[in-house]
Amino acid sequence: MGNLSESTKCHECKKSSKYFKRLSPSELEFINQNKTQLLYRKGETICKQGAFASDVLYISDGLVSSYLESSNNRHINLKILKTSEFIGLSSIYGDNIYNYSTAAIKDSTICMIKKESFKKVLTSNGDFASEIIKGYCENENQLFNKILSLGSKQMHGRLADALIYLYNQNMQEEKIFPYLSRKDIAEFAGLSTESTVRLLTEFKNDNIIDIRGKEIKVLNPDLLKEISRRG
Amino acid sequence: MGNLSESTKCHECKKSSKYFKRLSPSELEFINQNKTQLLYRKGETICKQGAFASDVLYISDGLVSSYLESSNNRHINLKILKTSEFIGLSSIYGDNIYNYSTAAIKDSTICMIKKESFKKVLTSNGDFASEIIKGYCENENQLFNKILSLGSKQMHGRLADALIYLYNQNMQEEKIFPYLSRKDIAEFAGLSTESTVRLLTEFKNDNIIDIRGKEIKVLNPDLLKEISRRG
DNA sequence: TATAAATATTGAATAGTATCAATTATATTA
DNA sequence: TAATATAATTGATACTATTCAATATTTATA
Incomplete structure (x- = not known):
């Protein structure tokens, strides 16, 4: 814990993403107040497909894989997620559940940001929202590639x-x-x-x-x- | 053409989507000024994967299928798109190209809205933007299903x-x-x-x-x- | 309507892929 | 380090799915 607490404040965070660069100091402080930081060990599940999503997750430091779990007990890996990437963005407006699972592939520090707080900033800061939407689009493209690969x-x-x-x-x-x-x-x-x-x-x-x-x-x-x- | 011109004005359009309901009359009029309406016959390609995307397309009336074309000459169908759905939304912020192809599966009237105009309204109207993002999320979910189906x-x-x-x-x-x-x-x-x-x-x-x-x-x-x- | 073209159906052969079992190599733990 | 557990590799086999070819059916067109 001691080792974690040093970098616990968002505005001091060295691993801040391009998304967070769009935020004002006060917005960043608001996010800071509404987040928790946790350490996940290699192999641990960070979020589980189908679980209720009350937080947006942010990889403060680590390496994470995202995957889909099928009803017949198989996994399809989607992405390797790295330091300064988000997990569960699409749960913000969607079903309120995580649509995929993620697991730490090495020890990882994860910030959990209350979804409502995140949404608040998103609504008030168009620049930030644009950046997030851009992220969606890039992501979609990768899913299309996956579909083509698996399907054809x-x-x-x-x-x-x-x-x-x-x-x-x-x-x-x-x-x-x-x-x-x-x-x-x-x-x-x-x-x-x-x-x-x-x-x-x-x-x-x-x-x-x-x-x-x-x-x-x-x-x-x-x-x-x-x-x-x-x- | 005569038959088309009756319903050519956005604010008179009976097929207006839930998205457009978020727009003010002046915004709707702005969109109206920056669009063209075209009739595609059954079987015709409406947009082509990889082509430069200068417009957002809107199905004013019709039935359209979207699909991916793989490098080895196969098609994977993605969705059936219906009256009052958009085509090519993710090109707004993304690569500037259509990431999938669409073809009319019956005669369809399509509105082509200049991307820049669409973007302008999107930036100025947060409500409209929210609705669009929500659409992204639902869409993503369907892609996950597809990946699970094809992959597992x-x-x-x-x-x-x-x-x-x-x-x-x-x-x-x-x-x-x-x-x-x-x-x-x-x-x-x-x-x-x-x-x-x-x-x-x-x-x-x-x-x-x-x-x-x-x-x-x-x-x-x-x-x-x-x-x-x-x- | 007759004819041609396109689509749907069926069977047989072949190719593609996963599963199972056995073995070897590597990593973990007492 | 020895013992154990986990992961990687290989071979044989069974299963899955596509392809090709032939035929039937439907649709489009002169």
């Missing part, structure tokens, strides 16, 4: 899509592959774990990727894109 | 999902099945046309649905939901 491609194309996405995430500051199991990758591609393992080996033998344990490097991104394109 | 279910579950969606659409004022080919249904379910036909027959033999040519009736919605649930 077979194994090779689907794994290529997953690797392209994950590799792009991996290239930024923090490496993510060390935190992902084969099962995680499989759930990004919408494949069984075994098929994923087999295909990864195939890609490796074709010098498309390099594998050292969990670490995966893309050697031939163009070919990977071509495989994605062909489906 | 096999044929029976996927067709059940498609039929449940289409049947719900069908129940409203206008019947939609007469406008849909087996191929269309297949593209909603993410299946081949032949598999779709075979499964439809199977569902019919199991008294889950009734088929008379294009007309499809759901006889046992609970069983259909159960099939969807089990995947």
Whole structure:
């Protein structure tokens, strides 16, 4: 706790997102007063699909994966969420429930902001609202890609899509592959774990990727894109 | 044209959506001045995935299907859009291009509203903006369902999902099945046309649905939901 | 209405993918 | 570190779904 409390005030937060930059000091202070900060350990569920959503969550520091849980007990991974990203934005106006689950893939500090407070700021600050809407749109695009991948491609194309996405995430500051199991990758591609393992080996033998344990490097991104394109 | 011009003014439009109800007369008049009305024939493409999006489209009267086109030449159907729904809202803040294609499934009157004008009203009228954001959220939920269906279910579950969606659409004022080919249904379910036909027959033999040519009736919605649930 | 074109249906063959079981490698914990 | 648990890999098999080809049916058009 002591270690957390240092960075507990929003306006002192070094991890402030582009969204929060749109807020005035008083708005930021208002948010600060209506939030709680929590530490989630690797593997812990942060929010659960279907649960009542009274807060908007903000990743103050960490690495989180979002996923959908199907009625037949499978998971489809949606995104890797990083420091300074929001969770559960669409619950603000929607059903009041989380539409997907999230889990910490490494120890993560999460700010929980009361939804009503968040909404208040959103209504009063058009700039902030615009930024949020922009976020929605980008997000939608990624969902379309997912639908195309799952709906119109077979194994090779689907794994290529997953690797392209994950590799792009991996290239930024923090490496993510060390935190992902084969099962995680499989759930990004919408494949069984075994098929994923087999295909990864195939890609490796074709010098498309390099594998050292969990670490995966893309050697031939163009070919990977071509495989994605062909489906 | 003569037939169209009668209902060309926004404030006289009988097909005004819940969104437009949020606008003041002057705002409505502003939109009116910055729009064009066009008639699309059945089968015509209304907007094309990837094309530059300078307008927000509004279905003044008609029936439209939205779909994604994959790089390997397949289509995945997303939604049936009806009178008083928007097309291309997410291009307002996003990439400036349409992220999906739409085609008229029957003759449809479409209003094309200059994006910049739409944006102007959106920025100045928070109520209107709220309504639009709410629309985004509902939409996102449907995309999650699609991802779950395509990513975690096999044929029976996927067709059940498609039929449940289409049947719900069908129940409203206008019947939609007469406008849909087996191929269309297949593209909603993410299946081949032949598999779709075979499964439809199977569902019919199991008294889950009734088929008379294009007309499809759901006889046992609970069983259909159960099939969807089990995947 | 007759004819042509498009759509729907069915069967058989093939390709694609998951599942199960066994084994090996890696990570965790006493 | 040894023991145990978890994750990764591989092979064989069974299942799922598409494709191709042929036929029937419906729709559109001259």
